[in-house]
Amino acid sequence: MTEGLRELFWILIFPGFVFTLGLGLLVSWVVRKVSARVQWRKGPPLIQPLWDVLKLAGKEVLIPEQANKTIFIGAPMAGMAGVLLLSTMLWRITISQSAFVGDIIVAMYLMVLPSLALILGSSASASPHAALGSSREMKLVMSYELPLVLALIVVVIKTGSISLAAIATQAPIASISGALAFAVGVLCVQAKLGFVPFDIAESETEIAGGLLIEYSGVLLAIWKIMQAMMLVALPLFMVMVFMGGFGTSGWSVVWGTGKFLIVVVLLILIKNTNPRLRIDQAMKFFWVFCGPTLAAAVILAMVGDAYGIGWL
């Protein structure tokens, strides 16, 4: 019984729902504040993301007449559950080293869930704009998944393990192939988060919010919460996989937070200095440029592994 209660505590309070949500809202504030400072503005107050979610939760929910109601309502919850699971798993591995072999593969599957839920929810909403958005999201998922998997293969070759706890004790970024994999990995995370230049599926100026166009009220609040949680889970994943993990004691927590913030600020700066790509440009970028780059990185890593050259 106590074991079950403790697992419930992990999922609901720490490091699960409450903790991830709080941290996610904080990070989404950092995103908006840094963007504002880059544009020479003052930016929103610290509590702004919380007000946004509260306000959305208090508003009317409109469901389109022709929408498939079950999927329309279920999709945001499924997406949020996926991210929650991912975040809980990553923090649990960080805190108590309770890893199982092959959890990096589970993490990869869980990272696809939000995109899948977005595609489902928007295609259930019976809107031509949402249909455009979901077709773009599908193409985007197809284009960035292959480079991301290749980047993780580089990491697996460099560290010789498929368990996140073991991977997080090493820092593959300190080698040529690892740095290449990190660079492409950051771009894939950018696309996963739907940040500019890869916000093609949500582009507000042409398809008016695309995927989320028909969502309102508390359902939109759940999408916003999901996106805030992704801002915690995905940079944490990058830190664990490429930069030697978060650490739990003393100075390693500070250093871990620093690494986390470096990844977040890198994402924000890419977001603020690039215009949006077209979907065909994005696919070309991931397949034609990132794909071969990572193929070269995989070969470098294998050569380095075979001859024992660490920096390759």
Added chain:
Amino acid sequence: MSWKIKALKKSIWVFHVNTGACNNCDIEVVDLLTPKFDVERFGIKLVGSPRHADALLVTGVVTAQAAPRLREVYMQTPKPCVVFAIGACGCGTGIFHTGYHVVGPVDKIIREIDPNAIIAYVPGCPPKPEAMISGVVKTLAAL
């Protein structure tokens, strides 16, 4: 109810509806959203879909063609929401009040479908961004 209104006041997402304006008010609205005025400080943000909106910024006399669209947009906006009639045309059709194609002003069309709608008026041709900020602040204080 109180926390809902409180949260609404802190985070107003606006959707811009043009119902036959000469584009002058629209340019001022876009001006309002530039870094110079930085309305994100108050949680105000432009959104692309009426479903995400808390406030409709309606510019222009309502033409016969635009009236059904304005009604539809208002009905598709989740309540509670606020309608801002921006500019002389939006507030009272202005110099176009005898036009054959004018069925407005904005408040008449909105009240036809919702007599209790919250409507705020920001007059001017065009109103300055400062006037719009002032209008928003006064409306939120009155909510």
